[in-house]
Amino acid sequence: MKYLLLLLVVMGLVFLSGVRKGRAGTGSAPSPGEDARPRGQAAGAGAAMMVSCAECGTHLPESEAFPGRGGHFCSAEHRQRHEARQSHG
Numbered sequence: 001m002k003y004l005l006l007l008l009v010v011m012g013l014v015f016l017s018g019v020r021k022g023r024a025g026t027g028s029a030p031s032p033g034e035d036a037r038p039r040g041q042a043a044g045a046g047a048a049m050m051v052s053c054a055e056c057g058t059h060l061p062e063s064e065a066f067p068g069r070g071g072h073f074c075s076a077e078h079r080q081r082h083e084a085r086q087s088h089g
Contacts, residue, residue, distance in 0.1 A: 055082045 054071030055078035
């Protein structure tokens with residue numbers, strides 16, 4: 001019985017230490033002088049401007065989008081479909 005109690009205490013300590021480690025990186029909004037980026041990540045490193053397709057609403061990086069009249073598109077087909085519909089009505 002004492003081994004079961006000891007095992008429960010050890011498991012509880014391991015659980016609590018895991019919870020504390022998990023919460024360390026998920027704080028609330030950064031204070032005014034604090035940087036919101038994770039440590040070691042430079043400004044603009046891997047950051048891409050996201051846009052949504054004007055036809056279907058899919059989000060994609062701006063560098064992969066097809067620009068056209070009426071916005072950005074996820075494919076040439078969606079750009080053509082949207083522009084055809086805009087020119088007819």
